[in-house]
Amino acid sequence: MSKYRSGRINEEMKKEISNIIRSDIKDPRFTAMTSVTKVEVTRDLSYAKVYVSLYGNNKSKEETLEALKNSSGFIRRELGHRIRLRNIPELIIELDNTIEQGMHIDELLRKIKEHENNDN
Template identity: 30%
Template sequence: METNRQKKIGGVLQRDVADVIQLALREAGVQGILVSVTKVSVTTDLSIAKVYMSVFPHQEGERVLKEVNQVKSQIKHQVAQRTKNQLRRMPELSYFIDDSLEYISNIEEAVKGKEDPIHNPELLEKRKKK
């Protein structure tokens, strides 16, 4: 379970990392891609922060993740500048794609009946447990 300190640091990092990434995308002239930081979880020793990003459209997720990892040190530096009054030591940032929104969307599609096994019996084969 996360301590209040971890949650507080995660919240600060979440806001600042999101700002830095969105600014970088604007400066690079990237159009039509929305990146939001959905969660930042910090280890108990505050040395590592896992940054979960949601990318829309989700097909661009891997490309955005690759580009973010290429400029990882610049992002860390800019975030460190913003948080220098709140954090003594800047945690190492690791980036991940948060696909929970896509997962929820797939569940909604299934509930709406687009994948109805009664009308489409071939679906039953792929749903069976192996």
């Protein structure tokens, strides 16, 4: 599969999964704000890693992640209706902490800059 095709599939799946999570899942455990940050489909289209970023406290993040993992079959079925692929990949949902890590690094850099300004 060419890189161009896999990139298109990744982006299309990311868009559709985001729409499904936002509008079709009615699980009461969804308490944290959820956004799909990245989707990586294997070359043979058998698996897709879905990286989600969750905003909220730790308890709500855990509940929302568990609800997402439990509803992966529903999401996969809905993808089958919305995307024209011969095989719809099995979804592996993982938590993406890159936004939080970026905020932490930004905070550290801000503190270093303040410390340097106070020394001068």
